[in-house]
Amino acid sequence: MVFDGVDLRNGKDINEVCAGCHGEFGQGGKEGEYPRLAGLPPAFIARQLDLFRDRKRTNLAMVESVDHRQLPDADVLDVSAYLAAIEIPSKLPPVDETAPGFNAYERLLASKRVVQIPRAAGDVEAGKGLYRRECASCHGSQGEGDAKDAVPFLAGQYTSYLWRQVPKYIAKGRIHDPSAPEEPELLASFADTDLQNIFAYLSILDD
Ligand code: HEC
Ligand code: HEC
Numbered sequence: 001m002v003f004d005g006v007d008l009r010n011g012k013d014i015n016e017v018c019a020g021c022h023g024e025f026g027q028g029g030k031e032g033e034y035p036r037l038a039g040l041p042p043a044f045i046a047r048q049l050d051l052f053r054d055r056k057r058t059n060l061a062m063v064e065s066v067d068h069r070q071l072p073d074a075d076v077l078d079v080s081a082y083l084a085a086i087e088i089p090s091k092l093p094p095v096d097e098t099a100p101g102f103n104a105y106e107r108l109l110a111s112k113r114v115v116q117i118p119r120a121a122g123d124v125e126a127g128k129g130l131y132r133r134e135c136a137s138c139h140g141s142q143g144e145g146d147a148k149d150a151v152p153f154l155a156g157q158y159t160s161y162l163w164r165q166v167p168k169y170i171a172k173g174r175i176h177d178p179s180a181p182e183e184p185e186l187l188a189s190f191a192d193t194d195l196q197n198i199f200a201y202l203s204i205l206d207d
Contacts, residue, residue, distance in 0.1 A: 001043045003081050007074075011082025014075055017065055018083075025113040026083045032158025036115055038086035043150035045080035047178075057174055084147075090116045090156065090206040116207070120159040122193075122200025131198050134186070143205045155205035162199055 015026070018037070023029050026038035037045060051057035052066045053076075065071070071079075092114055095102060131143070135154070140146055143155030154162060168174045170188045175181045187195070 001046055003042055006081040007078045008082050011078035014079040015082055026086050027088055027113055027115050032160035035161045036157055037083045038088045040152050041147040041150045042080045042084035044152050045083055046076050049076045088113055088115050117203045120200045120203040122196040124201050127197030127201030130194055131201050143202050154202045159199050159203050
């Protein structure tokens with residue numbers, strides 16, 4: 001995928017449609033009903049949009065907004081690059097509210113783009129061991145993903161959203177490793193408690 005010459009201004013315009021669900025800054029919404037998009041690898045976002053457009057990844061909400069007619073290839077690249085470049089802090093920087101120049105309104109605006117994943121139930125230590133052994137090679141030692149290989153971050157993504165993807169991969173409604181689509185699904189080999197522990201560990205990585 002070639003992102004040279006993308007039009008970020010067009011990406012921003014297109015994002016106004018996406019924002020209705022995914023938030024103005026791609027921060028996601030409704031505790032993960034709408035996943036966070038900000039900071040995902042651009043090639044990952046673009047590939048998911050292709051899959052939605054081609055009905056290879058099914059989701060009613062998405063399919064309506066990414067129809068080929070409404071979102072031609074150039075637009076896919078523009079909006080993907082735009083969303084990928086948005087930085088979402090996990091905390092607000094400390095400020096002195098009594099200092100001259102403190103602006104409560106700006107502070108409120110800044111707080112809207114903060115995403116802090118609440119700590120999910122589970123055994124964080126057990127999850128850490130499993131994560132490092134089974135997931136870190138692709139998703140990164142801190143769950144940060146890998147832009148070069150278009151692997152999404154898991155740390156900083158809503159836990160409920162991550163959970164919802166597990167049965168989709170197991171049923172092959174999504175393909176976890178696009179370079180080896182025929183391989184048995186990795187996530188099918190874990191008990192729910194193992195996954196719960198992994199997700200608990202991921203939920204504290206953005207603290
Ligand atoms: C009507 C609500 C809605 C709108 C509008 C919408 N989306 Fe989504 N989007 C969703 C939902 C719901 C999901 C999660 C689907 C699932 O659970 O598999 C999703 C998933 C995604 C994903 C997959 C993320 C991941 O980590 O796998 C991407 C990428 C995405 N949307 C991009 C966009 C872009 C870009 C736009 C605007 C062109 C957009 N969406 C507009 C509801 C929406
Ligand atoms: C061989 C590399 C690899 C390994 C190992 C791996 N993943 Fe993934 N993972 C990926 C790729 C690539 C994607 C995006 C695939 C797609 O297009 O849907 C992904 C996507 C995901 C998603 C969906 C994220 C989203 O935003 O839609 C979840 C959840 C996930 N992986 C969990 C895990 C867990 C948990 C482990 C360890 C038990 C793991 N993965 C191990 C490569 C890997």
